[in-house]
Amino acid sequence: MVTRSDLAATLAQRSRLTxxxxxxxxxFDAAIPTAVPGQFVMLRPEQGDRPFWGRAYSIAGTGASxxxxxxxxxxxxxxxxxxxxxxxxxxxxxxxxxxxxxGFPCLPAPRSVALxxxxxxxxxxxxxxxxxxxxxARCDLYxxxxxxxxxxxxxxxxxxxxxxxxxxxxxxxxxTAGEAGLVTEALQHRLAEGxxxxxxxxxxxxxxxxxxxxxxxRWDVPVHVALEERMACGVGVCLGCIxxxxxxxxxxxxxxxxVVDGSLIDWETAC
Amino acid sequence: xxxxxLHVNVGSLRLANPVIAASGTFGYGLDLDDFCPPxxxxxxxxxxxSPRPREGAPMPRIAETPSGMLNAIGLENIGVxxxxxxxxxxxxxxxxxxxxxxxxxxxxxxxxxxxxxxxEAGIAGYELNVxxxxxxxxxxxxxxxxxxxxxxxxxxxxxxxxPLWVKLSPNAPDxxxxxxxxxxxxxxxxxxxxxxxxxxxxxxxxxxxxARTFGGLSGPAILPIALRMVYEVHLALPELPVVGLGGIExxxxxxxxxxxxxxxxxxxTATFRRPGVMLEILAELAAYCRDQGVERxxxxxxxLEARDx
Numbered sequence: 001m002v003t004r005s006d007l008a009a010t011l012a013q014r015s016r017l018t019x020x021x022x023x024x025x026x027x028f029d030a031a032i033p034t035a036v037p038g039q040f041v042m043l044r045p046e047q048g049d050r051p052f053w054g055r056a057y058s059i060a061g062t063g064a065s066x067x068x069x070x071x072x073x074x075x076x077x078x079x080x081x082x083x084x085x086x087x088x089x090x091x092x093x094x095x096x097x098x099x100x101x102x103g104f105p106c107l108p109a110p111r112s113v114a115l116x117x118x119x120x121x122x123x124x125x126x127x128x129x130x131x132x133x134x135x136x137a138r139c140d141l142y143x144x145x146x147x148x149x150x151x152x153x154x155x156x157x158x159x160x161x162x163x164x165x166x167x168x169x170x171x172x173x174x175x176t177a178g179e180a181g182l183v184t185e186a187l188q189h190r191l192a193e194g195x196x197x198x199x200x201x202x203x204x205x206x207x208x209x210x211x212x213x214x215x216x217x218r219w220d221v222p223v224h225v226a227l228e229e230r231m232a233c234g235v236g237v238c239l240g241c242i243x244x245x246x247x248x249x250x251x252x253x254x255x256x257x258x259v260v261d262g263s264l265i266d267w268e269t270a271c
Numbered sequence: 272x273x274x275x276x277l278h279v280n281v282g283s284l285r286l287a288n289p290v291i292a293a294s295g296t297f298g299y300g301l302d303l304d305d306f307c308p309p310x311x312x313x314x315x316x317x318x319x320x321s322p323r324p325r326e327g328a329p330m331p332r333i334a335e336t337p338s339g340m341l342n343a344i345g346l347e348n349i350g351v352x353x354x355x356x357x358x359x360x361x362x363x364x365x366x367x368x369x370x371x372x373x374x375x376x377x378x379x380x381x382x383x384x385x386x387x388x389x390x391e392a393g394i395a396g397y398e399l400n401v402x403x404x405x406x407x408x409x410x411x412x413x414x415x416x417x418x419x420x421x422x423x424x425x426x427x428x429x430x431x432x433x434p435l436w437v438k439l440s441p442n443a444p445d446x447x448x449x450x451x452x453x454x455x456x457x458x459x460x461x462x463x464x465x466x467x468x469x470x471x472x473x474x475x476x477x478x479x480x481x482a483r484t485f486g487g488l489s490g491p492a493i494l495p496i497a498l499r500m501v502y503e504v505h506l507a508l509p510e511l512p513v514v515g516l517g518g519i520e521x522x523x524x525x526x527x528x529x530x531x532x533x534x535x536x537x538x539x540t541a542t543f544r545r546p547g548v549m550l551e552i553l554a555e556l557a558a559y560c561r562d563q564g565v566e567r568x569x570x571x572x573x574x575l576e577a578r579d580x
Binding site for chain 2: 236
């Protein structure tokens, strides 16, 4: 059953995560539909049309402050659209369309899942770790970034993984924190050492998602990836966010995704 | 308190209100049901349907621009057969006013789509897409030359008694000429405007933003142009109903188009930003009528006052 809404909210909190990433928390005027980790929202200011489109952000978590439902989003500044909520004052009114798309297969909960996050791909996986904390699932969180400074909230990620009985594996390209190398290489090493998973869930750049899918194929573990694509509407009608699939067709990232079985994607064309 | 009468007649087609979902922005009619039930609208125009499914254009297909956007989707669609089989029955059950947007690469293609639909109940009319700037064959080639357009319209006219609208291109060199040609071919109304051909460039990568280089510009950026064109066509051909569109985002924008001469309007790109926007627009339109003492919204069509010289 689809429960999408155009919700009124207020920018309530903001904090810096890394030199290029920040976190924002919105407080909603009224109750919001339950979101599945991996689902996203289209965020735009209530006033004004610059930028013209809303922006798609994966939900990092939901909660409540006082009586108001809240939602956390994590944003990497790459241009004026993503810089917007870094500049607008707290109290700015927003419209949030969501929750949208297909999330990770949380029900039934996987027994043991590798959550593989590349950079700003973290939010849906952090949300997943929190959501699965109440189940029997054990979550290892592989947290990748270019450098130590770019690692997003390692302490919080460690706590989230440990709350499920799992572990955090920080990985940096340059080795300034955790293991040196790619986050998917760290996953491959753990599997080679004998660690076992019943599911791999990944979010990050396209080449990383392809690598995660290949690791899953090698070890016979099903892989779900959360995709990202430019989108005007986020609700399935603009047809601007298509991704090619291995059967020669394509899917809408916003509606058939953003979370899909990694083996369905035509990575050669998509990357 | 006054409850304004929002109904309008586009030629012989009676609509409960003048707000119609524009082609290509509302899926096949029920895609945004949770935000905007189609039966609440004056009508819904389907995504352009061709005789066979179309894959559409390569990515990237969309680009954000000041107060608007460019698209080059390339008329990706499921084809008329699948539409009639999988989408139409639910729309019929909901009593939505469905206008099928018809696209083809040849005149025979247009006729084929209409003929296929003729055996189906629950289709209120057709809108010929002769103005899509994003396909290599068909579409716009019919929309720029009045003689070709008249022939195409006439060929479609003979296969249906249902209302037949022609969606005109703002890129045509002679807009009034194409409107006149559509009317001469037997069109009941013209929709104007489709998107305006444009381009966006990424200065850092020195690349066009769209895979197809050019795309159709839509959104509030084009509203003044669309308004002027509706006004011109209405002035030249006052008997021809005009369905106005281009950047409408509010009830007051609807009033602007009606005053310029439109009988009804379509809302497109605004739905991308706010999927329930058409219900808000309808509420704003009713509020305008109440505030202004307008009993029948239909009386607004062409009711623009003259400026003192």
